[in-house]
Amino acid sequence: AQTVTQSQPEMSVQEAETVTLSCTYDTSESDYYLFWYKQPPSRQMILVIRQEAYKQQNATENRFSVNFQKAAKSFSLKISDSQLGDAAMYFCASPGASYPTGGPPRGRDDKIIFGKGTRLHILP
């Protein structure tokens, strides 16, 4: 069975500093997407960043970037210049779909597996 592991239940970072949240996953697939979602106190799940596993380049979205190590099945999230609004629960997610090799994932309507989450506190 596929699993997603977030080993840090809670983390704290000083405002304006950088923090890295770790995630490892287990899949037998060769092409897939990985996701980081944020859940603030409102409980609305918000997509932070997405990584396509067949791409070597790490995804970046403004202050958010990932360190994707496919062989190690590691997918960490780095938040630079942390802001008070970044305080939330962060979930790493891996889908269960498989895709044909040799090209970009076509995407299928398949389920997502979430890690247990990391609660991030921002210290002013």
Next chain:
Amino acid sequence: GAVVSQHPSRVICKSGTSVKIECRSLDFQATTMFWYRQFPKQSLMLMATSNEGSKATYEQGVEKDKFLINHASLTLSTLTVTSAHPEDSSFYICSVPDPTDTQYFGPGTRLTVL
């Protein structure tokens, strides 16, 4: 990102009654939608996959007769909690996948069963 709505946002009901929660995809049609529940300070647990035009697929341990799912159209899925009991009190969230399997989530429904 895509917009997904859920209604109601909060509901309080008496034990033994049924509650219906609606999930709407406002930006694109979806043949599949997902229903999750989330207990306080825990992760999202997938309950079932809602399939347009066919039966829902339930995860292991989820009672299909208790959590009825109807995918009425390409933009609407409903979850009905039948004969609700206090242990069904939870936060229920739906999601809609885009063609890349990126899931967009509704704002959630907080169910309290008295």
